[in-house]
Amino acid sequence: MxxxxxxxxxxxxxxxxxxxxxxxxxxxxxxxxxxxxxxxxxxxxxxxxxxxxxxxxxxxxxxxxxxxxxxxxxxxxxxxxxxxxxxxxxxxxxxxxxxxxxxxxxxxxxxxxxxxxxxxxxxxxxxxKLSEKKLHQGKEFSENLIESMQDGFSLLDENGVHLRVNSALCKMTGFSKDELIGVGPPHPYWSDKGFSDIQKAFETTLKGKFDSFELLFKKKTGEDFHVIVSPSCITDINGNKYFYATVKDITDIKKIQIELKDISLQKDKFLSILAHDLRSPFNTFLGFIDLMLDELDNMTISQIQIMLDKMKKSATNLYELINNLLEWSCLHRGVTNHNPVSFNLLKATEEFIDLVNIPARNKNINISIDIPDGLTVFADRNMVATILRNLLSNAIKFSEHSSEIIIKAWNQGNDKVTIEVKDFGIGMSADIIENLFTLSKQALRPGTDKEPSTGLGLILCKEFIERHNEKIWVESEEGKGSSFYFTLPVN
Missing domain, CATH: 3.30.450.20 (PAS domain)
Structure with missing residues (x-):
């Protein structure tokens, strides 16, 4: 019971x-x-x-x-x-x-x-389910947000192992997500050149100091590039620390900074030319004028002719300098038009030589032309005139009296013509050649008759030739002369 x-x-x-x-x-x-x-x-x-x-x-x-x-x-x-x-x-x-x-x-x-x-x-x-849905939506939103970032993003554990990277970082470095996730330091995009800086910044971040760092990273191809890394840290409910960082590619910014620095140096050089090289010819004029005013009654015709000849040389140098300054200024202000036309190179060169006949005659320098008749180029005629005028002026300036200058041209194929201006003057050292086409570093020297030199003419030549998407280069040996080469398109 x-x-x-x-x-x-x-x-x-x-x-x-x-x-x-x-x-x-x-x-x-x-x-x-x-x-x-x-x-x-x-x-x-x-x-x-x-x-x-x-x-x-x-x-x-x-x-x-x-x-x-x-x-x-x-x-x-x-x-x-x-x-x-x-x-x-x-x-x-x-x-x-x-x-x-x-x-x-x-x-x-x-x-x-x-x-x-x-x-x-x-x-x-x-x-x-509603909480899971919201959590999933939040996670999906975070994923989409990270993926839509223009800058690179990486999430790392407290040992520096990649837990998450976005597509922007992969595109930036060239490494896939599979090649980065699960990988600890040293990471494959750390540059060998900037390795010590990266390691120091990484260790600083792991210690809890979160500063932005400008570092050098490496693409999968081996190419280095500049970045700014901005790290931070989060801690989950279990006390686990995670580090995340945004990575911004500043390669283009660095290039702009270099260009701005170069522009600043060019401006300083330009002002230096205005202050010094323009003043020198005027000082010569004023000196001769003062001398003639004081001593004209006592001077012979021969002495007056010598002074006038020196004043003419000074005026010629001044005219050449002013021409280059004006053309360089117009080019950098964007007011120089590039109007390529097809023209006969031999006939044009014969005309261009007239621009330098006087200084060549003063030093008894013979200019010979070796250009096939009928050879044509497709280029801006005024720019080519400036290029040849400056190259010939340089050749005359650094040649001894009774020397020779040769202008040659030939069709090298691939729709290009190569032009050579060759002198047998004092030549150049390797150091001078290295800095020949830049205003920032130039080893300027006077000509064989103490003619002044600013280096601006060669800068102008290079920029005009590059306007045609062509190139200029030089071969030289001290004591034996120099050969300047440049190319122009045929059509």
Whole structure:
């Protein structure tokens, strides 16, 4: 009697527990009929069929669409046929309100090990799903934000191992995500040249000091490039530290800085020319004029002629300098037009020589031309005149008296003509040649008759030739002379 009473009490207690459970609980037999259900399940079924199921009633009801019955039949059969325990997340198809349920399926065996019932527990996980969705959306937003960044981005653990990189960093360095993620220091994009600086900056960051660093990185191709790295740190709820950094490629900025520095140096050089080289000829004029005013009555015709000759040379140098200054200034202000036309190079060269005939005659220098008749170039005629005038002026300036200058040209193929201006003067050292076409570093020297030299003419030649997308170069040996070469297009 006591035993039966205890069993009855246990059954009542178990029933009370099952009925008060917040989860939906029911069991079905092999015919898919309801064996047991708690109140939570009964209330839930009323939301989509207006009444709860009766015990013994088949749960695969004709009230439901066939595809819904097929889904649930498949779940039940997994329990009965496979004796399988499993879990699924399910969104009821017959309920309009968004709800997600987590179902646990489990077999109930008899003493022989056969499956008597399928026991199912359902749990509303809508809030969890909503949180997961928001978390996923937040993660997706963060991923998209990082991927859309123009600058590179990397996330590292406290040992400096890459956990995450964006496409911008991969594009910047040339390494794929697979080649970077999971890789610790030294990272493959660390430059050999800037390795010590990078290592120092990296160690500083790991110590918790977050300054921006200008560093030298390396592309996969081996090419170095300049970057600014801005690191920071975050700590998760477990106290784990993670480091992240943005990487900005400043190669173009560095180039602009170099160009601005070069422009500043050119400006300083330009002002130096204005202050010194323009003043010298005027001082010569004023000196001779003062002398002639004071001594004219006592001077012979021969002495006057000598002074006038020196004044003429000074005026010629001044004219050449002013021409170069004006053309250089126009070029850098963007007001020099590039108007290429096709013209006969031999005839044009014969005309251009007239521009330097006087200084050549003064030093008894013969200028010979070796250009095939009919050879044409497609270039800006005025620019070519300036180029030849400056190259010939230089050749005359650094040649001894009674010397020779040769102008040669030939078609080298590939629609290009090569022009050579060759002298047999004092030549140049390797140091002078290295800085010949830049204003920032020049070893200026006077000509064989102490003619002044600014170096501006060769700068002008180089820039005019580059306007034609062509090149200029020089071969020279001290004491033996120099040969300046440049190319022009045929068409």
């Amino acid at each position: 006591d035993t039966n009473s205890n069993i009855h009490d246990c059954q009542k207690h178990l029933e009370a527990l099952l009925q008060s459970c917040d989860d939906w609980l029911w069991s079905v037999d092999r015919n898919y009929c309801l064996v047991y259900s708690n109140e939570k399940f009964d209330r839930f079924t009323k939301t989509f069929r207006h009444r709860s199921f009766e015990k013994g009633e088949c749960l695969l009801s004709e009230e439901f669409p066939q595809y819904v019955n097929n889904i649930w039949k498949g779940y039940y059969d997994r329990v009965f046929q496979n004796k399988e325990k499993f879990k699924i997340d399910y969104k009821p198809l017959l309920i309009k309100d968004p709800i997600y349920i987590e179902y646990f399926f489990s077999p109930v065996f008899n003493v022989n090990g056969d499956v008597l019932y399928a026991l199912i527990i359902g749990r509303d996980i809508s809030e969890r």
